[in-house]
Amino acid sequence: MSTFKGFLREDGAVGVRNHILVLSTVVCANVVAERVARRVQGAVAFCHTNGCGQIGEDLSQTIRTLAGIGRNPNVFGTLIVSLGCEGVAACDILNDLARNRKNIELVTIQECGGTSGAIRQGERILRGWQKEWKNQKRVPCQLKDLTVGLECGGSDTSSGIAANPVMGYVSDRVVSMGGKVILSETTEMIGAEHLLAARTTNGVLAKKLLDFVKKTEDSAKAMKVDLRGTQPTPGNIKGGLTTIEEKSLGCLAKAGHSRIVEVVGYAEQPTKQGLIVMDTPGYDVESVTGMLAGGAQIFLFSTGRGTPVGCPIAPVIKVTGNPRTAERMRENIDLDASGLTLGRQSIEEIGDGLFTLLRKTASGRKTASERLGHTEASITRIGPSV
Amino acid sequence: MEQGYILINKGDNVVTLLRDFEKGERINVSELGIEFTLLDNVEFGHKVAIRLIRNGEKVIKYGESIGSSTKEILPGEHVHIQNTVSDRGRGDQ
Numbered sequence: 515m516s517t518f519k520g521f522l523r524e525d526g527a528v529g530v531r532n533h534i535l536v537l538s539t540v541v542c543a544n545v546v547a548e549r550v551a552r553r554v555q556g557a558v559a560f561c562h563t564n565g566c567g568q569i570g571e572d573l574s575q576t577i578r579t580l581a582g583i584g585r586n587p588n589v590f591g592t593l594i595v596s597l598g599c600e601g602v603a604a605c606d607i608l609n610d611l612a613r614n615r616k617n618i619e620l621v622t623i624q625e626c627g628g629t630s631g632a633i634r635q636g637e638r639i640l641r642g643w644q645k646e647w648k649n650q651k652r653v654p655c656q657l658k659d660l661t662v663g664l665e666c667g668g669s670d671t672s673s674g675i676a677a678n679p680v681m682g683y684v685s686d687r688v689v690s691m692g693g694k695v696i697l698s699e700t701t702e703m704i705g706a707e708h709l710l711a712a713r714t715t716n717g718v719l720a721k722k723l724l725d726f727v728k729k730t731e732d733s734a735k736a737m738k739v740d741l742r743g744t745q746p747t748p749g750n751i752k753g754g755l756t757t758i759e760e761k762s763l764g765c766l767a768k769a770g771h772s773r774i775v776e777v778v779g780y781a782e783q784p785t786k787q788g789l790i791v792m793d794t795p796g797y798d799v800e801s802v803t804g805m806l807a808g809g810a811q812i813f814l815f816s817t818g819r820g821t822p823v824g825c826p827i828a829p830v831i832k833v834t835g836n837p838r839t840a841e842r843m844r845e846n847i848d849l850d851a852s853g854l855t856l857g858r859q860s861i862e863e864i865g866d867g868l869f870t871l872l873r874k875t876a877s878g879r880k881t882a883s884e885r886l887g888h889t890e891a892s893i894t895r896i897g898p899s900v
Numbered sequence: 901m902e903q904g905y906i907l908i909n910k911g912d913n914v915v916t917l918l919r920d921f922e923k924g925e926r927i928n929v930s931e932l933g934i935e936f937t938l939l940d941n942v943e944f945g946h947k948v949a950i951r952l953i954r955n956g957e958k959v960i961k962y963g964e965s966i967g968s969s970t971k972e973i974l975p976g977e978h979v980h981i982q983n984t985v986s987d988r989g990r991g992d993q
Contacts, residue, residue, distance in 0.1 A: 671916050671945040674962070675906060704988045705966070734989045741989025742981070754916065754945035756959075756979065757986040760966035818945075838944070855918060857906075 516691050518876040519652035520587075520659070520811075525614040527587035528659040530811045530876040532650050533558050533827045534640060535592045537584055539607065540565025540600035546623055547595040550636035556590070556647055557640055560826045562803075564893045566600040572897035577602055579781040579893045582807025584611045584618070588827045590650060591617025591643050593636055598624030617643055652878065658692030658787065660876060663810035664768045665698070665830075667798035669746075670753025670818030674764020676835025676854035676864075677816035682770035683865030684814060684872060685789065689772040695789050696805045697769040700730040701745055701796030705759025706766045710791065714774045722777040726793040745796060749819050753836075768816060780894060781807035799823055800894040802830070812876055814868070822846045823890045824883025829875050832882055833868065846882050848875075905948070907931050909963030914947040914979050916961075921948075927976070936975040947979040959984050 521529040534557040538547035544561040551559035560583055564576040584592040584607065592611055596604035604620055612618040619639045626632040664681060666673055685695045703710055707727040711720040734741045746755040755761045775788035781804045784790040792808055794801040802813060802825055813830040815823075820843035824830045834840050837852035849868050853859030875881055905915040907929055915929060921942045927950075928935045934950050942948055947961065953973040958965040967986045973979055 671947075675908070675916065705986075706964070709964075731989055735991035738991045740986070740992045742986055745989065751981060754943070754947065754980070756947065756981055756984050757967035758989050759964070759986060760961060763962040763964055763966065836945070855906075857918075 515873075516657045517654050518657060518873045519878065520655040520876060521590070521650055522653055522655070523587055524616055527809075528655045528811070529587040529589070530660075530829065530878075531588040531827060532556070532590050532647065533588055534643060534647060535560060535584060535589045535827060536636065536640075537580060537592050537594050538562065538565075539580060539594060539596045539602045539604045542566070542597040542600065543595040543623060546629055546632045546636065549633050550593065550595065550640065553633070553637045554640040555644065558826050558889065560891055562891060562893050564895065565602045567899040568601050568897065569900055570897065572895055573601055575780055575896060576893055577607065579803065579807040581607050581610045582781050582783065582809070583803075583827070585615070586806055586809060586811065586827060588811050590647050592619075593639055594618075594620045595632065595636060596620060596622045598622045617646070656692075657688060657873070660688060660812060661694040661696065661784070661808070661810045662688050662872070663696050663698070663802060663805035663813040665798055665802055665805070665813055666702070666765055666768060666816040667823060668817045668819040668821040669750050669755065669761060669764065670836060671755060671764070672835035672852070672855050673816050673818040674767055676851045677818070677833045678764055678767035679861055680835070680851045680854060680864045680868055681768040681814045681816055681833060683861050684868050685768065686770035686772050687869055688872075689770070689788050692787050694784055694787055694809075695769070695772070696784065696792050696808060696810055697789065698792040698794040698801045698805055699765060699796045700726050700793050701734070701758070702762050702765040703727050704731050704741075704762050705757070706762035709766060710774065713772075714777070719774060719777050723774070723791055726777070753818050768814070778808065780804045783809050795894050797892075797894070799890045799892045803891050803893055812872065814872070820846060822883065822886060822888050824881070824886070824888030826889040826891050829881045830883045831868075831871060831875055845886065848882050903928065903930070905929070907950075908961060911960055911963045913949060913951045913953055913960045915950055916947055917942055917944060920944050934975070939974060939976040940978040942978045949973045949975050949977050949979050951975055953979070
């Protein structure tokens with residue numbers, strides 16, 4: 515029960531997928547990156563709208579995120595696609611990745627004579643990797659090598675009653691086996707942070723966590739409006755969530771009951787095994803991208819109202835506690851936890867099913883978002899474009 | 901839940917409904933020996949007061965405060981944005 519079959523990387527990390535990553539450094543390189551990825555088997559593009567007009571910590575956070583995504587264990591090799599004049603220094607990402615991993619290359623559009631030349635060069639590089647890529651075989655791996663990202667999106671009250679507690683049960687199990695689990699979405703800690711702070715292993719971590727929550731609440735307050743204009747979202751409110759505090763208390767359930775051993779910033783890589791808190795926005799796609807850069811190979815994602823979003827290079831397992839969503843958005847849902855909402859099944863019963871699904875997914879079973887081709891991604895910003 | 905609601909914590913002053921309810925239906929919160937008549941039509945997933953919640957009093961779910969009431973809420977009344985506000989993230993105050 516504590517093993518799965520994954521891809522062993524040269525730096526010792528273990529992937530649950532074997533993607534060839536085409537990493538765009540800036541919005542101007544997105545189209546080239548997408549076209550290169552479309553031409554080669556096994557390749558997937560990571561596109562975003564950042565990469566230029568950024569300064570200070572806003573810029574370094576984007577660079578850290580891009581490098582983290584290239585370092586993700588689900589990646590076999592990374593082709594960086596750069597325009598050539600953007601703020602993000604593509605060479606630095608190249609050198610950073612090449613320190614521990616092979617199959618890292620850079621294509622610069624301005625040095626290839628434009629769109630067509632860059633696409634041709636990128637395609638040539640990826641074709642050169644095809645033989646080795648195809649020879650990658652899954653080998654037995656330990657669940658302690660997994661980093662599981664926790665997420666919720668399109669929440670309603672069933673999320674806090676069923677889907678999140680079931681995910682919490684699985685989180686505790688992964689932690690007890692020595693794996694890493696990341697809880698994120700700082701906005702959705704507002705009103706529940708005292709319960710999280712009490713679970714940290716020392717006062718320094720508690721203070722760091724409380725400071726992240728205060729910073730997020732202060733930045734919302736600086737807009738001079740009620741946070742309820744967006745949190746809970748209009749859909750959350752329709753689903754019965756009245757306040758951010760109520761949403762937060764429900765969100766918290768997905769982190770089970772484990773102690774919090776580390777608190778990290780957006781896209782930072784945790785160093786400890788166990789339950790980790792990452793500072794990210796409540797905006798689900800940005801949060802998933804941050805955890806992906808932090809090394810998460812697989813995600814558990816609860817949804818009450820239903821959402822199709824996925825991730826370019828990691829499987830996202832969708833869990834709903836809403837019986838209507840389980841029916842109406844069946845093609846987007848991997849696990850129906852509504853039996854708990856309706857009192858027909860126990861947390862343990864549904865949780866054991868989710869744990870088995872996690873192992874099977876880690877070993878290669880495709881999720882709904884993978885089957886449907888969902889590859890949404892977005893890197894959060896902390897400053898305006900300049 | 902046969903009874904169609906969930907009381908998450910015994911200290912809560914609301915329950916969450918697990919099906920659509922119509923005004924006039926009776927709800928018996930057996931865990932607490934409280935019974936009342938619904939004063940509104942209330943949808944699946946929404947909350948209903950199980951005790952009198954005075955104006956400005958905390959609304960309690962999960963055994964924790966989820967905000968404050970903005971008017972007196974009677975047992976059986978729908979508890980939502982029309983009578984409950986966040987205490988947090990209030991840049992408007």
